[in-house]
Amino acid sequence: MIALDLTVFDSWKPILTALALPPVPLLLLILLGWGLSARRRLLGGMMVLLSCIAIWLACCTAVARVIERQVLRPPAPIAEETLAELKSGSGKQAKSHVAPSAAIVVLGGGRIPRAKELGTADLNSWSLQRLRYGIRLARETGLPIAFSGGIGWSQQSQAPADSQLSEAEIAARVAEDEFLKPLRWTETRSRDTRENAQRTVALLRADGVQQIVLVTHAWHMPRALRAFEQAAGGSLKITPAPLGFFVSEQAPELEWLPTLQGFTQVRLALRELLGSLVTR
Template sequence: MNSLLNLLGIESWKPILSALVLPPVPLLLLVLIGARLILPRRGLGWLVILLSTLGLWFSACSGTAQFLNQVALKVPPALTREQVAELKAAAQAKQPIAIVVLGGGQEALAPEYGVANLNSFSLERLRYGLWLSRETGLPVAFSGGLGWSQPDGQPEAQTAARIAAQDFGHPLKWVEDQSKDTRENAARSVALLKPAGITQIVLVTHGWHMPRSVAVFEDAARGSIKIQPAPMGLAVRVDTKSLEWVPTARGFTNVRNALHELLGSLVRA
């Protein structure tokens, strides 16, 4: 599918197409179809409306997101303290390993700062990547350019480099600022790190984004670089168990992220 979009020259349509096929748009359309069917076929019309309404309900539940992450996406676990210690030992032995943080978007202009700023997803990933670097001594790369929905402005990786140096006091070693999506993150990061002799990448991104990210990085590396997932953002953020099946804004965001990754894996985008 990604190749087809490139062939047709409509890569920039990817954000629009994603919005159209992910909740709530398809479910809202089903509600309208069900309402129209009530007139000629009352039973079928109400069935479609009922199923659509249930779909809308469950598409905003944290429990649905947890199910998708565990069963459909199979999100890998976080690095253990033992694995972090092994990475530290590898760094001390001068093994060619790099931490790669994947961008998740930015604000072209944050009025309170007067400059571009990372969005919450990117900032969380950057923070964990820098923490992991401090714990292990491994160098950090950040991958992220201008997304398809942001045609101009400062590339995300440059924003991350400024924040890493100024706010965290931990400069990045590599900046990959040309990629527009996850597949390009992989291709361009591998191309950047291969000449430096890197043989292992510790990949940092959110858990729901990790399975697809590992797959495209392994495709790009073609066995020349080992990819080790270092997922973050794995905490289950529900105050009480009963709220897992009550629609919330956070639940909707989590479900949509999971479905977006399933769609991306399905069409290999």
């Protein structure tokens, strides 16, 4: 597979991604088919029909699950045996007052620049789910937590100071105030997954951490895991702890009907596939 290096277009990634994902390409195909129908009715009609079918499928939760399982192929949830080993290791280090050799790393998934009900910036649902799961793992294992997330490319703009808080800064506030579990490390400068990995690995390596328990959504884990393994270069052990797998929540036949949830999940899966292709 040909590797594409598009780092020069980083600031354009939000726009390019939106243009490459449904429904934009399919709507353009419908317009193209409509334009061709005046001269080549059969070809134009087939393009419109196939585009409409593709739009339908792009809104189905069943399609999202197929892409996640068969194409993205995220690792399985972290095993109980692994959690037991991590708990045993952290317990021994705590008794001997040795700095932790392992840490839980939660990746940011986005933020709300200014939540009206709070009057300040807040985590979005993806980030909050990841933080909650990371804190749960921390309580089970006794390991300290790092949160990695700055301000994404799509939100790089001039704005009031309180809305320019990084994801990690917001997460630190939420973790301490709402979950009563302070974070040990906050990486506040990364703008995407690649920078998450580079900056967090450097931060934890400097503190002697040798193993990272990586927390992010299942659909994001393959790309995140590869980025962290590349950044670590074999010097750290990366243990995936994915959450939020696409699961069946309704009757099988209903999963092939268009829904907002289906559209969101398909876009998430395709976005990760696209991200993997251009950063491999």
